Amino acid sequence: MTPPARLPLFALRLLRRDLASGRLLVMLLAAVVAVASATSINLLVARVERVMLAESSALLAGDLALTSRDPIPAATIARARAAGLATAATVTLRSVVAFGDRLQLVRLKAVDDAYPLRGEPLVADALGARPRAAGGGPEPGTVWGDPRLCQLLGLAVGDTLAIGRSELPLAAVLVLEPDRGGDVFSLAPRVMMNLTDLAATGLIVPGSRASYTLLMAGPPGAVDTFRAGFEPAGGDRLLDPRDSRPEMESAFTQAERFLALAAFAGILLATIGIALAAGAYSEHHAHTVAILKTLGLARRRIAGVLALEILLLAATATVLGDGLAWAVHEVLLGHLLPPAARLDTRLPWLPLLHGAWVAMVVLGGFALPALTALTRQPVIAILNRDRAGIPARSGTRVLGMIAAVALIAPWHTGNPRLIALVFAGMMGAALVVAGVAWLVVRALGGMRGRTAMSWRFGLANVARRARLSVVQTTAIGLGIAVLLLLGLVRDDLLGQWRARLPPRAPNQFLINIQPDEVAAVRDFLAARGHAGVEFYPMVRGRLVRIGTHAVDPDAYEDPRARRLADREFNLSWASTLKPDNVLLDGRWWSPAATGEMSVERGLAERLGIALGDTLEFSVADRTVSGVVTSLRGVEWDNFEVNFFVVTTPELLADAPATWITSFYLPPDQTPLLAALVQRFPSVTVIDVDALMRQVRQVMERVAGALGWVAAFALVAGVLVLAAAVQASQRERVLDVVLLKTLGAPRRFITTSMLVEFVLLGAVAGALGALGALATGWLLASEVFDMPWLPDWRIPVLGILAGIGGVSAAGSVVVWRTHRQSVMQGLRAAGAG
Incomplete structure (x- = not known):
């Protein structure tokens, strides 16, 4: 018997052997893609959101703004600076100003010398003159007034304006305040002064209705640290750029929805590949489990060895997947983000740790149950490959897979309703695809007598392996559904969102x-x-x-x-x-x-x-x-x-x-x-041109991110096809060997196999397209608040993708088997 202390070494030897033989290749690659998809998308989403926030910070004059009805405590300012944030202060209140015998109610803002931290005010040297950028706020002893104030009072630059007990000259016409934001449609004219002059006006007295704002800006990490550890008191409010206008809030909300959906789509595809590869891998391990049981190793020890092998495989997938994700992420920075956004080189550990979590959950939830099921079976049943004698406890396995997908779903993106709808849509699609696939397989079995011999053999293969055919059709159909759904999101829903802001939108x-x-x-x-x-x-x-x-x-x-x-x-x-x-x-x-x-x-x-x-x-x-x-x-x-x-x-x-x-x-x-x-x-x-530019930039960032996510999804889709072929590779090799032994010509063998591949691909593609359309309608109506305009080309694309993908992947197996002798084919099948 193997001592417990040597079980990890034994598990490591098993892993090395399986990797060397290629049996684990598809499952390892699928796990790597799952990790890389989750990690790279999380990295990208985090960075893109940071960039969108940073680019929109000009609308807030900072990365964060703390507003209060009372003066900001010195301790809060010190805390922000200790976190590595620059600070600026403003005080806003309503007041009456006078010019000669004319009075006007205004919105008065006093700013310190650090204002603004993001963006810059625009001023003009005369009413109607060309605006210019101002480096900061007004100089002490001067004020700026907006064009409406100048129009109402007949003010010109150089005139003196009475504010409270002070009289200050108008130094410039205030054309644009970067942080006017949600107050952009306020009817009161605007006046800006230096904060050092506010006390002399006598306007701040007990009971004054003033609004105090602390603007903060700094590196993303410092902003996140302060925001996570700070709880505003009473009626205080901590705002970020998305709070500046409803248009920005709407843009950020839609962006988060698109990116969250993309993240989930990539992970779903990879898990489908792992689910298929896990079944084939458990069959490869059947002899190993039987031999270990024959040698007297306890069932719990065998299960422990298999669990350790899966854990080691998860660790390998984590290292490779996180490494690939980081490399891809660095490449993406040059394509999607401006140079300023690439300066933050801190290693974000959370997405990398999330990648490790994804590897452990998908392999543990999809592969381990199939392996441990072998340990509960009699040795004779395993050695005879008696499928009926090895109850897969499919109900338990399916529940485990559903739980695994639920655990790795990106609930943390802040769009739980979106993820829940996609999850429910895909689960519903899986049930429908499986049910329809079963009916189709049953129907095909009755058509065998009315077709040519090669077609008859292909139909017989589908009907004879009914359970496997249903599983493969369901997996491939789901994979196509996810790919098409991602395409629908990128091309249709994202296109509709961008169309809401046409080039000639009101500015x-x-x-x-x-x-x-x-x-x-x-x-x-x-x-x-x-x-x-x-x-x-x-x-x-x-x-x-x-x-x-x-x-x-x-x-x-x-x-x-x-x-x-x-x-x-x-x-x-x-x-x-x-x-x-x-x-x-x-x-x-x-x-x-x-x-x-x-x-x-x-x-x-x-x-x-x-x-x-x-x-x-x-x-x-x-x-x-x-x-x-x-x-x-x-x-x-x-x-x-x-x-x-x-x-x-x-x-x-x-x-x-x-x-x-x-x-x-x-x-x-x-x-x-x-x-x-x-x-x-x-x-x-x-x-509002500046605001429109920010919204358009958010849209372009999301469009670029979705384009790169589609590349990961395509790789995951290829792995789904490879896993589907691997799941039935042994049976197909035996079929080809048997037909060659009986003297069947190569053309007959190829045609019969292609019939099977075309049927599986067509059914999977059609059902996957319908699943994508149904889920797309659900998302458009329930999440994105957009009209659903189904594209008739989707079913055609689904069927063509299914036929082409399955036929191409399956033909590789047939081609390789044709090149082998009968004995080589039998050895290859027996080694499985």
Whole structure:
């Protein structure tokens, strides 16, 4: 008997022998691809998300922003700096400024000398002059005012503006604040001053409604460290760039969904290959297990040896897979990311450790049960290769495989619903494919007598190996389904997402249009080639009550929910639903309806608003309330004018309203804006080109990442085919040897085998295509909020891929067997 201490050495010798013989090659390669897919995608996703955040940080003026109603504690600033972050401070409040005898309510922002940490302000030396980049904020003793302030007060650069107890000269016109973000449509003019001048104004007194912000920026690791260990107090909020605008939040959410789906697709493909290879590998080990049992080695010892071999195989796959992933990741950096993003050379251990976890789970869940099942069987049954005498406990194996896939699914990506839908879709597809494959195999068995001899033999092979044929068809069908699903995501769903932001998407917004100016502004734009521009009423209101509960921002745990509850909303009224909005729940009101509201779904989910709730808004000097009768889906990333809350016309008819519109302005028509502002001084022009560029960059990063993920998926798909052929290699070799012994011509043998391959491939491809279409429809409607437009070419591609792939892989076995003598073939089959 083998002493327990020598079992690891024995397991190592078994592993070396199996690797040298090539029996483990497919399973090892599949495990390596699984590890490499998981690790490289995790590395890539982490880096791409960091780059997207970094590139979008200009919209926040930093990588993180901590906002509070109270001054930021010195301990918090010290903590951020200790984490390796640069800091800058701003204070924002509403105030009244004066120029001569004119008064104006403004949004005043005081910034320190470090502001901004990301991006840079744009200023002009005169109203309508060409903007230039400013290195920082205003110099001490000076202020900047935005164009609207200059228009309303008749200010010019050099004029003195009274702010509280101070009088400061206007040094420049403020064209763009990098961190205006969610306040981009605020109606109040903007003034920026140096923080050192704020105390002298006397505006900060006990009870002042000021907002204090600590901006932070630094290496990704330092940002992650601070964010992970910091818990905002009370009503404080810790924001990152995705919180700056709904458009950015929508873009990041969709990006995370696409990348999470790509990660899961690559892993699923590799596990299918491992599942097939594991069955063939267990058969290869049958003689070894029988001999060990004959020599008296206890069943538990044999199971321990096999488990150790799988563990060593997992370690090998981890080293090779993580190494391959790191190499691919470094190559990808040069293709997908800008040079600045490649400077972070820290070794991210978490994705590498996740790769090791994937190797252990997929091999333990897919390969080990098939091997340990042998230890429970009589020696005579194993030696006789009696399939009926070796109950595979397929129910237990299937449950183990499902559990393994669930354990390695990328739940950590923050999209559990997406992963659950893909998981359920693939499991459902597997059941359907297996059931239909079984029916097809049974039907083929009855067709043998009505075909040519070579076809008859091919059909007989499918029917004779019914169980194996069903398993192979199911595995290949699932593999094709995953590949096609990845293609659908990359080409169709991603294409639809990118199409939401066409090249001529609105890049200019006009706000604060007075009701009596709407017709004149419309005519002004139409005369300059912008006819058909839509105008929408806009009323500022603060949500104060949901149902019977007063709105308390501090009652929400989600920082974004607190931020929404604490802000003023731009409300609007309408008689009809906007064409780019989708009614998700409830009903749209009739022309005669009154007192009804429609709420954007994301806002409803975050603030806990449901159909039938009564919402109460504080609008100017009165209260407006209405019943929620519908929830809408809004495409924030198309840059059209949209509103969180829309009401029936009569609710806001008497409220003080201004109007808003948006349109696309080509770069060569920018003088139009100066003419518009000169003609309509009260109208404020907001340029969102920078925001659109950030959203487009997010889309391009995702598109590039999915392209490289597809390469891993193709490799995994090839391994699925190789594993499928290996699973029946011994039987096919024996078939060819037998036919050669009986004198069958080579053409007959090849034709009969190709019949089998074509049938298996066609059935697997057709069913896999249907599974991909069904799962794609589920994802489009339930996750990505996109219309599902099925492509008729998908079934054709699935069938062609199935036939071509299975035929090519199977023909390799037939070709190799043709080159062997009968004795060599028998030895090869017996060695299995």
